[in-house]
Amino acid sequence: MKLQQTFNIGAVILAAGMSSRMGQMKVLLPWGENKTIIEHIIAQLREAQVNYITVVTGHSAKEVEENITPMGVHVVHNPQYKTGEMLSSLKVGLCDMPEHVEAALVVLGDQPRIQTKTIYQVMLAYIEGQGEIVAPSFEQRRGHPILIGKRFWKEILDLPIHGAPRDVINAHNDSVVYVEVDNDSILRDVDTPADYDEERLRAGLDKPD
Template identity: 65%
Template sequence: MKLHRALELTRGAVVAFVGAGGKTSALVRLGYELADMGWRVLATTTTRIGQDQLPFFPQHLPYDINTDKLSALLNEQRFVFLRAEVRAGKVYGPPLDWFPRLLDSSDSDVLLIEADGARGLPLKAPYGHEPVIPAETSLVVPVASMAVLGQPLDEKHVYNASAIIEHFGFVEGSRVKSPWVAQVLRDEALGLRGVPPKARVTALLNSTPASGYVRGRARLTARLILRQPRVHSVALGSVRASDPVYEVQRNVGAVVLAAGMSKRMGQMKVLMPWADGKPIIEHILEQLLLAHVDHICVVTGNRALDVAACAGKIGAETVFNPDYASSEMLSSLKIGLRAMPAHIAAALVVLGDQPRLQPKIVTQVVTAYAEGLGEIIAPSYLMRRGHPILIDRRYWQEILALPEDGAPRDVINAHADRVAYVNVDNDSVLTDVDTPQDYQRERGKAGLKD
């Protein structure tokens, strides 16, 4: 996918690139993407860049240029870099107090800022005066290059390596590991230093190959970075590739619907035994853990205490639906969505009576979302839509606004152009256990003996 899509840019954004391993390349790539879309793009630096990088920009001018002339150049060139003096092979940026005036007077669609320096190295820790992020910044992009993996942790290979060594206790000269990259980028004293309180944060792991071992290490690094709730998402890719971002990792939660009366079963079905004698609901929650779902919320109702006890064994949150005896599934889904933490970007709708749920299918659904295939992702078997269905947060409000006799499919069908289907190799996404006959059938398919 394109970089602007991965960063979820909207007009009016002020974007600051910090860190190491591709800041300038990312800024330039983003600028040309937006200019090709017809945006009027301003770029600058709060520190300095090499004079040899000026030819990357279609036009570069002194920052105190007349506003009308700047507007005309934006109409003509679409992408303009503003600078202060050029001295000794370095291009310096304007003073910080100039940015509010620029934003008040300029009619550009976006402002891109290189707000850090790293001498071309792949990973950095900031010195005391770094980075220089304007208070008006709305999006901060901490950058690191996956090329740092296996490199010695020393000043030759990592910018300000001594700060990382002192902060974490790593041994100087040790080979850099992917968890170390995550620790640096997500740390508020290092990778997130100086980020304005209201700015959104999307990290960029540059020099990630399209496939292979390092792609997997980058995905692991992203998951570790996302343990910091301050980080909205992590883009994986190579900014010099034709499609620079391969996937965007975000925090995905699960709403597990387990509040029903189970009238057709004659007993609380989610508490019936499954593998190793564990209740169905406990087994389902374990599968979600194996799929590395970030946050699990179980909606309880009938026999709430017993269901909550199962959830407690794996650390899942529970919320109670007081209308469980008279309401439909939609009521529980609304309660579960409202309980999701603010940093969760999308939710899996998981049925508490689908005991053959498989971690690999959950992973397929979440991966399709990360790769940008859709904003609503559903598994499909033989052209039939099943569960769990992943729904991006942008559609939650529409679900919450549905009337009592509505259904989540009303929202899904209304956005058919945003739905992507993942073909799976078995019918576990379609079948549930509503009756004793269903229960026996599903046990047989799962290879469980009575």
């Protein structure tokens, strides 16, 4: 399926967090065959034909960049990653998007079970004109990745330091469409070692004891 012959959709992967509860850089944890979590997420986006991918780094920036450089993505550093990490990183990522990109997927760097088909569903809803902001949902709960059309970027860039992207999304409910998906990967991240072990089990990478 070729979704993007006339639509330029980019992705901002937020990978700047401190990983303090994990005790090590979570995006660099192993996932699948010879991949890290961040490499696996990039591969899912590539398979979904996302044509411009920016990874925003913060903590352990050098190690993250070295890990993903061979994948041909663009890497930008958020020097303010300790303050308002998600919003400040998203601002850095949106500013890195090329002029021709008309919408961006906001992708969390610690959601390794995100599936290509979910990314397709979100992009297709935008391409079909269903909404300028598209969010996946599972059992009426909004998750990631969320696609945000370019006309809303300035409002995100203008948010105060303690603001959140959801402030802009919630202010434009008439432009939001929700795509129901069949799995909870859009809601689950890996903040702790227990989370990581659970997600590996759910993905079939490990066998239960």
